[in-house]
Amino acid sequence: MLIDSHTNLHGETYADELDAVMQRAASAGVGGMIAICCRLSDFADVLDIAERYENVWCTIGAHPHHAKDRPGISADEIVEIAQHPKVIGIGETGLDFHYGYSPREDQYQSLAAHIEAARRTDLPLILHMREADSEMADLLETEMGKGRFRVLLHCYTGGGDLARRATALGAYFAASGIITFKKAEDVRRVFRDDVPDDRIIIETDCPYLAPVPHRGKRNEPAFLPDVLAGVCDTLGWSWDEGAAKTTDAFFRLFSKAERPG
Numbered sequence: 001m002l003i004d005s006h007t008n009l010h011g012e013t014y015a016d017e018l019d020a021v022m023q024r025a026a027s028a029g030v031g032g033m034i035a036i037c038c039r040l041s042d043f044a045d046v047l048d049i050a051e052r053y054e055n056v057w058c059t060i061g062a063h064p065h066h067a068k069d070r071p072g073i074s075a076d077e078i079v080e081i082a083q084h085p086k087v088i089g090i091g092e093t094g095l096d097f098h099y100g101y102s103p104r105e106d107q108y109q110s111l112a113a114h115i116e117a118a119r120r121t122d123l124p125l126i127l128h129m130r131e132a133d134s135e136m137a138d139l140l141e142t143e144m145g146k147g148r149f150r151v152l153l154h155c156y157t158g159g160g161d162l163a164r165r166a167t168a169l170g171a172y173f174a175a176s177g178i179i180t181f182k183k184a185e186d187v188r189r190v191f192r193d194d195v196p197d198d199r200i201i202i203e204t205d206c207p208y209l210a211p212v213p214h215r216g217k218r219n220e221p222a223f224l225p226d227v228l229a230g231v232c233d234t235l236g237w238s239w240d241e242g243a244a245k246t247t248d249a250f251f252r253l254f255s256k257a258e259r260p261g
Contacts, residue, residue: 001031006203025221075116091126177211180230
């Protein structure tokens, strides 16, 4: 059984064929997945998907691109929503200094609320980062000093320094289809050299980042085995070893999720 730790299933992309997408995922050996909330205003739609399908969980959070929509979001609001039994993570949140869709101060303010919510709920904090390695490492070290919380570095493409500093704080790392890309040797090197092999989980980040051999297509959870194949090739794991390691790591991190029998 494989678990897709990051899917973007709500909205128009899959609206007309979500049942078929789920059936293809099950046929590919995907036994569960997380529907990620990237905008606070989308939570109702994300939760609807999680409630509709037994093997789908969800999160509550705001991507840094959308931090400007509700920069004043409070930890109290997030914590209250996170009490729902289907909500197993906080995020996606983080820092993205590449596009600048939200001002940096709004990103930091939103992220601080998410961190406090993760600390209070003991749910994993799902972090997005782009061009913010040193800032994220500094922030995590500072915040951990105020009280520990669980961390997942989603779709990890950061450098070795952040990986090592986050590892020291207990962080987990998610590999996406990027690990299969021909030009992603830097990503593969970090996973080989700087990431503990018992803290690696997998994701599609669908509908984005379709893995080889599906590049150029719309991504979906049924392609998760190709992500795992890339991880196994990178780390020298057998398929069964990779499936067991990544699934076990998922349920250690997302301990609120009940493991399917």
